[in-house]
Amino acid sequence: MTDYMPDSPQPDEPPMDVRQLFAHPDALADVEREARARVRLTHAGHDDTTTGTVLLAHEVDDAGITELPAPRRTLPTALLDREVWRHRIDVVVHSAGFHLARTPRYAWRLGHLSVLGAWTELRTACGYLLATDYGDMIDEAKRHSYGNDHVAQLRAERRKEGKARRRENITILGLTGFTTYTTALIALATVWGTGVTAPFLIPAVGFLAACGVRELGRRAEPFEVFEQAAAAVDAPLSDVTLNQALRNPKVKVLAEDQVAELVGPIRSVAINACEATLKLPSGVTAPRVIAAHEALAEALNVEPGWLDIRQAGHPNRITVWIATSEPFADARVSPLVDSPERQDAYGKGVPIGFNRRGEVVYLKLKHVMALLGGMSRTGKGMLLRSLICGLGLDPRVNIRLAAGAKPGEHIGYAPVCATFFGRRPERLLALLKAFEREALRREAYLEDQGRSKMGEEDLADFPWEILIIDELKQYTGKGKPLAEEISQAIEDLAAFVAALNMSIVLSTQDPDKDTVPRGYKSNSGARMATRTGSPTQTNAILKEGATGNGMRAHELPSERKGLTILDIDGLLGALIRSFIIEDETHDGAAPIITAGRRLRESVHRAPGQYYDPIEAFLLEYTGLSSVGGGPGGRGKPERPTAAAATLHRSLLADLLDIFEARNNPDRLRTAEILAVLAEDDPATWSPAALGVRDDDEKGWASKGGTKLSEVIAQELNGTGRTLTSREWTKGGRGRGYYLADVRTAAGIAPE
Structure with a gap:
C-alpha cells in the first residue's frame, strides 16, 4: 500500500512495485513457506491441503523460528516416577497392615454400632406401630386435669391410629421383607451351614451400623470406627502428618486454620527415607521452619539427625526429608x-x-x-x-x-x-x-x-x-x-x-x-x-x-x-x-x-619431575630434601640425589657461584658459563644434551644461551625481575651476563 491517493500529486519517481521483489519462483516459494510456518505456530493457525512438507533444520532457521512448541506429556510425570510409586506402595502396605492389626477393634466397634442401631430402630418401630406419641398427650391431659372424657378420647384415637399404622403398606412390606430375609438366612444356615450365611449378614450389619452412627450423631457423641493410618507413629510421610507436626504447640509454626500444601507427590529417595515439597501459607517462611528443626523432629517422632529441612527456592517453599531409621548407621566406601x-x-x-x-x-x-x-x-x-x-x-x-x-x-x-x-x-x-x-x-x-x-x-x-x-x-x-x-x-x-x-x-x-x-x-x-x-x-x-x-x-x-x-x-x-x-x-x-x-x-607434575621453588628454598636453607618424603620416601629429609639437587638448585645461585669461583669478574661469556654448567650437569648442559656436535661451539653457545634464558625466565616468573644476556665489544666482542645484572635478578642489593 502507499500513502498517495489517486487524485493527489504524484512524486517525480514512480513508486516501486513490490511484486518485482518476488518475481523469481524461489523467492515466492520462500515467502510462502515462511508464512505457512509462522501461521502454524499461532494459536489460530491451521494446516491447509498443501502442508505436510518436511522442513529441514536450516530451512526452519531461515524461516526465523527460534523455538518449536514442546511436546505435551500424555501422562503426568508423577505416574511415571518410580520413587513416587515406591512411596505410594509404602503408604498402601502400611495402611493395610495398620488396619489389619486393628480388625478385632473395628469388629467390636461395628458390633457396638449394630446393636445400638438395632435397638434404636426397634424402639422407633415399636413407637410408630403402637402410636406411643399419644402417650405424651395423655400424660399432659392427666397433669392438667382435662377430664376423664378427654383422656378416654385420646386413648381411643391412639388405638385407632396404631391400628391404621399397622395396616399401612409400608408396614406390611417391611415385615414381609424382614421375615423373608430372616427365613432365607435360617434356611441357608440349616442347609449350608453358618459359614455360608455370614456374607449375607453384611448388608444387615451395615444397615444397623449406619443406624447406630446416625443415633450417635443425633446425640452429638464423638465416635470413630476406623482409625487414621496416616496419624500412626510409624506411618510414612504424608501431608497429614506434616501439618499435624507443624501445628504442634512446641513447634508453633502453623496456626490451627493454616495448611501447608504439598507441591507434587511425596517421593521415596532412599530405602529408609522420603522427601516432600511443601508450600507454606502466607506469613510462614522457610527460615522459621528450619529454626524449629529439633521441635519438629520431636513432633514427627524421629531423631533430629533423621530430619532435614531446606528452602526450595522461594522463601515460602521447603523440602522436608525424613528417614525412618538412622541414616548414618552404615559407613560408606569412598x-x-x-x-x-x-x-x-x-x-x-x-x-x-x-x-x-x-x-x-x-x-x-x-x-x-x-x-x-x-x-x-x-x-x-x-x-x-x-x-x-x-x-x-x-x-x-x-x-x-x-x-x-x-x-x-x-x-x-x-x-x-x-x-x-x-x-x-x-x-x-x-x-x-x-x-x-x-x-x-x-x-x-x-x-x-x-x-x-x-x-x-x-x-x-x-x-x-x-x-x-x-x-x-x-x-x-x-x-x-x-x-x-x-x-x-x-x-x-x-x-x-x-x-x-x-x-x-x-x-x-x-x-x-x-x-x-x-x-x-x-x-x-x-x-x-x-x-x-x-x-x-x-x-x-x-x-x-x-x-x-x-x-x-x-x-x-x-x-x-x-x-x-x-x-x-x-x-x-x-x-x-x-x-x-x-x-x-x-x-x-x-x-x-x-x-x-x-x-x-x-603431565610431568609428579614430585621430583619439575622445579619446585619451595623445595629449592628448603634445600638451599637446610641442605636436605623432603620431595616425596625425602630420598627414602619415609618422611625423613636427607641429602638429595644428584638429579634432585640439580632440579631444585636455583640457576641464579649457580651463576653467582660461577662468578665467585672466578673472583667475581664484571661479566662472563655464555660459552664460559655453559662450560661450567656442563661439567656439573652434563645431562642437561653438555653439547650432546642440547643436540649439537662437540666441535660446534657456536651452535652450543646459541642453543645453550636460549635454554639459559628460558630457565632463568621461569625462575623469575612472578618476581617482577628479569635477566637477559647482553652483547659487548669492549675488550673483545662477546655475549653473556653481567655480574651486576645477575645480582639484581637474584634480589641482591647493588654494592
Whole structure:
C-alpha cells in the first residue's frame, strides 16, 4: 500500500512495485513457506491441503523460528516416577497392615454400632406401630386435669391410629421383607451351614451400623470406627502428618486454620527415607521452619539427625526429608576407591563423606583456610585421608604434608606429596618461610597484572599450594620448641595467602583454646569437628558459641566413627559421615595414590619431575630434601640425589657461584658459563644434551644461551625481575651476563 491517493500529486519517481521483489519462483516459494510456518505456530493457525512438507533444520532457521512448541506429556510425570510409586506402595502396605492389626477393634466397634442401631430402630418401630406419641398427650391431659372424657378420647384415637399404622403398606412390606430375609438366612444356615450365611449378614450389619452412627450423631457423641493410618507413629510421610507436626504447640509454626500444601507427590529417595515439597501459607517462611528443626523432629517422632529441612527456592517453599531409621548407621566406601580418576579439587572440591540424605559432600578449599579437629579414634584421620587422596588425583595441586606425630601412617601419601616430613619443628618453620616467600612472589605477579587474586587460569604457572599440618598440637602446644614462632608464621600466612591459590589445612587432636592460633581461626572458612571431649574443645575447633548454636560435637555418638560437624559456607552446622578408604586386610589408599602418581607423571607434575621453588628454598636453607618424603620416601629429609639437587638448585645461585669461583669478574661469556654448567650437569648442559656436535661451539653457545634464558625466565616468573644476556665489544666482542645484572635478578642489593 502507499500513502498517495489517486487524485493527489504524484512524486517525480514512480513508486516501486513490490511484486518485482518476488518475481523469481524461489523467492515466492520462500515467502510462502515462511508464512505457512509462522501461521502454524499461532494459536489460530491451521494446516491447509498443501502442508505436510518436511522442513529441514536450516530451512526452519531461515524461516526465523527460534523455538518449536514442546511436546505435551500424555501422562503426568508423577505416574511415571518410580520413587513416587515406591512411596505410594509404602503408604498402601502400611495402611493395610495398620488396619489389619486393628480388625478385632473395628469388629467390636461395628458390633457396638449394630446393636445400638438395632435397638434404636426397634424402639422407633415399636413407637410408630403402637402410636406411643399419644402417650405424651395423655400424660399432659392427666397433669392438667382435662377430664376423664378427654383422656378416654385420646386413648381411643391412639388405638385407632396404631391400628391404621399397622395396616399401612409400608408396614406390611417391611415385615414381609424382614421375615423373608430372616427365613432365607435360617434356611441357608440349616442347609449350608453358618459359614455360608455370614456374607449375607453384611448388608444387615451395615444397615444397623449406619443406624447406630446416625443415633450417635443425633446425640452429638464423638465416635470413630476406623482409625487414621496416616496419624500412626510409624506411618510414612504424608501431608497429614506434616501439618499435624507443624501445628504442634512446641513447634508453633502453623496456626490451627493454616495448611501447608504439598507441591507434587511425596517421593521415596532412599530405602529408609522420603522427601516432600511443601508450600507454606502466607506469613510462614522457610527460615522459621528450619529454626524449629529439633521441635519438629520431636513432633514427627524421629531423631533430629533423621530430619532435614531446606528452602526450595522461594522463601515460602521447603523440602522436608525424613528417614525412618538412622541414616548414618552404615559407613560408606569412598567413590575414589572404585574410580580413582582425575578430580577437579579446585572447582568441584574433594569428596570427603556423605550427608544424611546420602549425598556426596565435597570439601572446597579454594581461597579458604581449613581446620579439622577431634578426639583420637573418632574418624579424623579417615577424613584427612579422603582429603589427601582426592588432592592427589588433581595434578594441579602441590601437597605439602607436615606430620606432627606418627609420620609412619602418612608414608603411603609420599608419592604424590611435593613435600612430606615427620615431626621436625625447625623444618616446619623453614617451610612456612618458604611458603611466605612463594606468596610474595605470587603477590608481585598479581601486582604486575593489576589483579586482586588468582584463579583457575593461573594454575598452569602457579600450582595450587596446599599445606597440611597434622597433629598441630605437637608443634604449637605449650612447651613445644619454636611453638610461638610457628604459630605467628601460621597467623601471618593465613591473613593474605588465600587469594594467591595457597591454602593451609590444620588438623589437631584434643585442642584447647590456645592450640589453634587465634588469627588463623578467625581467617579459616572451613571448620570440621569430629567427636570432641568437651564443649570447650568443640568451640576451639568450630567457633565461639558453636555449642549454643546446636553444633555440639561432644555429643556425637562414639559408636559411629567419622561423624563430623561442618561449619562451612553453605553447610553451616551440617552433619556428615566421612568415607572410609581402607579395610582390615589392606591399605585402600594405595591404589588411589598409585593412580595419582601415574596421573601426575603423565603431565610431568609428579614430585621430583619439575622445579619446585619451595623445595629449592628448603634445600638451599637446610641442605636436605623432603620431595616425596625425602630420598627414602619415609618422611625423613636427607641429602638429595644428584638429579634432585640439580632440579631444585636455583640457576641464579649457580651463576653467582660461577662468578665467585672466578673472583667475581664484571661479566662472563655464555660459552664460559655453559662450560661450567656442563661439567656439573652434563645431562642437561653438555653439547650432546642440547643436540649439537662437540666441535660446534657456536651452535652450543646459541642453543645453550636460549635454554639459559628460558630457565632463568621461569625462575623469575612472578618476581617482577628479569635477566637477559647482553652483547659487548669492549675488550673483545662477546655475549653473556653481567655480574651486576645477575645480582639484581637474584634480589641482591647493588654494592
